[in-house]
Amino acid sequence: MTTSEFDSLRPPEPVGGRRGGRRGTRRRADGLRPGGADGSREMPMVPEAEFTSYYGRPVVKPAPWGPEIAAYLFLGGVAGGSGMLAAGARLTERPTLRRNSRLAAISAVGLGAAALVKDLGRPERFLNMLRTVKLTSPMSVGSWILAGFSAGAGVATVLEVDTMTGRRFPLGSLRRFLPVVEVGADLWTAALGPPLAAYTAVLLADTATPTWNDARDELPFVFVSSAMLASGGLAMVTTPVAETRPARTLAVLGAAAELVATTVMHRRMDPVAAEPLHQGRPGTMLRWSEMLTAAGGLGALVGGHRRGVAVVSGLSLLAASALTRLGVLEAGIESAKDPRYTIEPQKRRLAARRAAGITDDSITTVG
Amino acid sequence: MGQLSGPTDPTLDANWANPQHRKGFFTDTSICIGCKACEVACKEWNHNPRDGDLELLGSSYDNTGALGASTWRHVAFIEQGAERIESARESGRALVSLGMPGVRGAGPTDPLPDESDMRPNTGPPDTAEFRWLMSSDVCKHCTHAGCLDVCPTGALFRTEYGTVVVQDDVCNGCGTCVAGCPFGVIERRDDGMASANTRHTAESAEVPNVGVAQKCTLCYDRLVDGQTPACAQTCPTTSIKFGDHDDLVTQARERVRELHAQGMTEARLYGANDLDGVGGTGSVFLLLDEPEVYGLPPDPRVPTADLPRMFNRAGIAAVGMIAAAAASFLTGRRR
Secondary structure (H helix, E strand, C coil): CCCCHHHHHCCCCCCCCCCCCCCCCEEECCCCCCCCCCCCCCCCCCHHHEEECCCCCCCCCCCCCCHHHHHHHHHHHHHHHHHHHHHHHHHCCCHHHHHHHHHHHHHHHHHHHHHHHHHCCCHHHHHHHHCCCCCCCHHHHHHHHHHHHHHHHHHHHHHHHHHHCCCCCCCHHHHHHHHHHHHHHHHHHHHHHHHHHHHHHHHHHCCCCHHHHHCCCCHHHHHHHHHHHHHHHHHHHHCCHHHCHHHHHHHHHHHHHHHHHHHHHHHHCCHHHHHHHCCHHHHHHHHHHHHHHHHHHHHHHHHCCCHHHHHHHHHHHHHHHHHHHHHHHHHHHHHHHCHHHHHHHHHHHHHHHHHCCCCCCCCEECC | CCCCCCCCCHHHHCCCCCCCCCEEEEEEHHHCCCCCHHHHHHHHHHCCCCCCCCCCCCECCECCCCCECCECEEEEEEEEEHHHHHHHHHHHHHHHHCCCCCCCCCCCCCCCCCHHHHCCCCCCCCCCCEEEEEEEEECCCECCCHHHHHCCCCCEEECCCCCEEECCCCCCCCCHHHHHCCCCCCEECCCCCCCCCCHHHHHHHHCCCCCCEECCCCCHHHHCCCCCCHHHHHCCCCCEEEEEHHHHHHHHHHHHHHHHHCCCCCCEEECCCCCCECCCECEEEEECCCHHHHCCCCCCECHHHHHHHHHHHHHHHHHHHHHHHHHHHHCCCCC
């Protein structure tokens, strides 16, 4: 049969005489397939109420990132915040806070880097991360930040161990330069701490993973706040209350900032792209994270000067930060696995641009 | 570093001393017969191992599933009934009425222009009742490639032909490119040992490049020798065309015009627009329905286009963190 414009003028052909193997690639958002219950008849469809995908298969691929990456996001934040606390503690002469924060920074960054390497497809090639400096790659920028931070934290730790062991390191006449080196290492680490905590948000946002990409404007603030409350919380656990007032303040500021940033993020995001943050396992983790953040922040604010309350609040904040990172990571991976999260927001923004009169930037054209 | 979005010549952006004409594919799905010869030729030439467990996927004749680390050509099969055809036809017409240039006589009420319709129909068999869409998907070799932008090691690079290729011996399998691709093309190759299928144990020893990101190279090894990529060479219906990108886009536009003149207003191009979110693609497709029907994103955008803004936001957040720490140490009683 030919296809012509007169087709529409023909009388309708009888239904049912044809053996129809209609297999629906067009499906309702709830997964129901259109078509007659017995498969022999066609049932009317309402195209607007459906979204189309290719057999429900994902459009984008999820990052092959396991819980190691969530651990790194958490540990990188703890390290970054601890680096700042160590520098502040040194400049304001809080020796215990300084020691504990330095050790926390190097331990967290060391464990985090190990987790990163373990998650590589080819762990033995981890040094290729420093093969080039590439500003378009958040992973490359982050690798350099991580390397720089680790170097600074390493030097500070060596000097701290030297102090702890009664200055027994055989440094000879170099010892008189130590104060300068120490301040330099502390300030260097403190300066790279915030970038270390913030770049991971860009790393996630600079992907085609719908939930991460759509959270791009607020995710750096969420991650930085999470780093503040986690590092403050860790100091509250490890250090006697006599020296932790700044850590408590940092933790409270972090908790408040995270609650605000998360709320703003949820409000601004495309409702469909934000859905994985609210449902399933990631949704549960993020709800717990919010409660633990509020509880820990409140505890630090009200009872942080008591050792017991400080430890409990600190642990609660650490757990909150870990849950935030794992929740955001998993929500993104879930969003990549379901074509709906890719297709629906994209169709909506394309339609919005067309409605606004912008018709020249579509990937689909007829000429 | 070239520009992050918008129309550009990617080969020049990559500072090649000897830039060649940008190469690409034009995949005309209106003449694809779904023979999958392209899938086979690609696997053979590139020594790609088997994907999956040879299971039937229950999606028409498509048992390949999707593009992946070991599948660089994937033929999609879509079965559609009358009303779906009509809605595809309508969405194609809607594109025309948006003021897209270059199509004549294809509006909904325009009469067909000449008497060519009176001649016997020598086109592909088509009825108004049902149809079978077949489309061979492949890496898009984007002008602004998300995978290439985010690769931290430099393993992914822009060739002198404007294509995007992974260096197997440099990639450390970080997986960032997998998330960076707006089309879900590139993937990290696993060792194939996830399943209990015993056939794997014999084959897995031969799997090359395990743990490394893999995707279509547009047969870079053949291009440097002046050869046609394996899939295009093997395609029996010339549905897959290979050549200079600019020529292919011209050819693709002519083909759409031709199909619209025949009343197939569902025909449309995918990736032929320099102004789209990825700056146009090296692999251009002629589709007969909305892109998402074929598993393609309807409005892809290279994530890196927003990277300056993202780094900016992260910078503000980092400064805020420093300010918060400074405030923590400077305020309150000394205790």
